[in-house]
Amino acid sequence: MSIPQSGGGPIEHENQLAELLERGCKPKDQWRIGTEHEKFGYDAKTHLPLPYEGPSGIKAMLEGLEGRFGWDRVEEDGKIIGLVKDGANVSLEPGGQLELSGAPLETIHQTCDEVNEHLAQVKEIADEIGAGFIGLGAAPEWTHDQMPLMPKGRYKLMDAYMDTVGTHGKQMMRRTCTVQVNLDFGSEADMVQKLRTAVALQPVATALFANSPFFEGKPNGHKSWRSRVWRSLDDSRTGTVPFIFDEGFGFEAWVQWVLDVPMYFVYRDGKYIDALGQSFRDFLKGELPALPGEKPLLSDWADHLTTVFPEARIKQFMEMRGADGGPWRRLCALPAFWVGMMYEQSALDAAWDLCKNWSHEQREALRVAASVDGLQAKVEGIDMHELARACVDIAEAGLKTRARPGSGGLIPDETHFLNALKESVETGQVPADELLARYHGAWGETLDPIYSEFHY
Template sequence: MSTRTVSNHNDPIIEDRSQLAEPMAKGEKPRDRWRIGTEHEKFVYRQADFRAPSYDEKGGIHDLLMGLTRFGWEPVMEGGHVIALAGADGTVSLEPAGQLELSGAPLENLHQTHDETARHIEQVKAVGADLGLGYLGLGMWPDKTRDALPIMPKGRYGIMLKHMPRVGNLGLDMMLRTCTIQTNLDYGSEADMVQKFRTSLALQPIATALFASSPFTEGKPNGYQSYRSHIWTDTDPQRTGMLPFVFEDGFGYDRYVDYMLDVPMYFVFRDGQYIDAAGQSFRDFLKGELPALPGELPHLSDWNDHLSTAFPEVRLKSFLEMRGADGGRQDQIAALPAFWVGLLYDQGPLDAAYDLVKHWTIEQQQQLRDAVPRDGLSAAAPDGGPVRDLAQQVLEIAAQGLAARNVVNAAGEDESRYLAPLRSIVASGKSPAAEYLERYHGKWQQDLSHVYKELSF
């Protein structure tokens, strides 16, 4: 989640509704300025007993963050606590229960993404070796109860943790027990944004199936391949889901603004503090009638904050965020942006991918979204046959898109090399979750301590 560091009193006050589309419109870039942003989270555990460390304990999360400063990272403070790090490779930040995230820099190609990821993993492992910490690559804690997990000292998380149980049954699990890989991508125009949004939203369940890695809850199989994805269906219906309006005629920036105005607020950030506005309306804020700040009008930074508090399968800010994938192994981190860059950054593959989905009804899209968390690659695709077959088609299109970019590394390999983990998954017909369930019932002998030996970074 976003890390706010300053109150922007000098940024524009929103005096007209037309200003609300500005962040999206200003995201338009010519093709040669399109970039790739990759975010990935990992679970932190103590190697001695697999416990999730607290923020303040010796060798805990604070010490981990400070240990990373040896690599040039600069601390970001909130309320007297180090809650993030800023550096050339983006931002290192904390999720609510201490999950460690790298929000990478906007990069030109996937070879750079691969190198950025490798640097980050090398750095956190070096600090972890000193502190006795390890890092687990899964979509959900396989063995931890909510009560066993610490809470990080970030103001927005306190507000959200209080609000989540009011609007859904699994929101606390989303915050405390899950990890994801995400990709942020650019668009050239409003029309380009619309085509990319529709294509990626319809195909988001394919990414969910390929990256599914959350089959365990509190030490036992939970009946899902991506329980993380299932969690989002009972988190907060007003800010999650498949967004059917994206496929309606006339969709564009203004329609997304309407959606965001209907999403209830969480907070307002002022003078380094988060003010609780949970459940209140940004429409009231525009009229100076927000109960949390009566008489005050919002700044553009308040709207940008609000844009970060909706959690649909694809999210629009000044770029498009792909949000369907579980956290996973190191080789899967570059695979997610490879998947989406291959589909969305060359017009021919984008058209081909859109042709696959443009005739799907809203009901078919929702059925796919509902089936994949449980059934993974064996779920039924809208055109018949298993998702595995559809995933194979989509991967072929993505490979064509990456080949068309023709960006090679020192060994002469183009970016399609990063699809290799996904090709292996489709060839086997087994998501990572299905593979882990086989191990659980086989050589692990139902002992999940093996995940720490085999699935750590």
């Protein structure tokens, strides 16, 4: 999850809220790619999740990365909770999941190099302290009580609130992992087309990257349990945001929706102040119960923007949020999938043509079906397998048109990063299918082998 925002000064008029988003518009030659991924850490001997403290703990992991590879530490209340270097940061999810939020880079070659370097660093330290890391969409065996809550004030507040607004919020916090890519837009109109396409086609990413068929040691009936969890978290801040398909949608409409999402906190002087359920509209009037008489800063608005969790969201860039965390190859495949469809106008138009006539009910049904059935999902004549094939083809064409070479020009473009997805399209199988086949076959309905066979 996002780190606290800073800067920007006081909010003097409501127009500043949309203006902050609009300042994210960039000319095409400045569009960048930011890849984020989360992974579960575990004790190499016991296969239990890593605590914060201890010789094999998260603290030791972060301090090892800091000391060995030149990262700078981020602290809260005197405890190391993250790392920063060269525009990237390593942070902690609530249950100790380790997240890399990559720097904004020009090509997928660069972002994949960044992922590879990070995972190599993590493995080096993990091997030394007796830990392991694995890419899955949901914790395979661990219970809620086995997952420690990391020492971050934001998480303590959210943890206490989740059971009041949904049934799966604490599962999301402690026991899920994702991979996402952050992309730029050129104008308000470009943002609108990209966001509508992203939300409508997010179930395709859910299906292709489905990698969470187990929960608490057994199959859960879903290819992506992580996606299922998000459907019962908090209806006020999640979902497929149907208003974005309304005529006239733009930055201001997004602002008005976010203003109506209940707050979590206000960040002041290194502390998270409880504002659970309170209104940012009241904050604008100086009537926030948590800070009576005080009006918000632009950094408060930027923080509040990070507390909405739809399938795709906008800040000063756009986040694609539909995919499960997964194996090494797919961490590079996700940016290839979305960059290919979003960063060339011909590809974006083709992707929008696939979904522009769907109803809200169809989009919602696809979201559910993708989490349950993966590529085998079918909704009102929409065949997910064929839809995924069409999306991957569009992404490949977009990457060919983009023609960003790698390896000093030896690789002509970025299309090879789609290979894992092309294999899934050809076979109809996604990571969840492979895991289930092993569970019911060679593993003898136990998950113990998953740690040795699927660790990074």
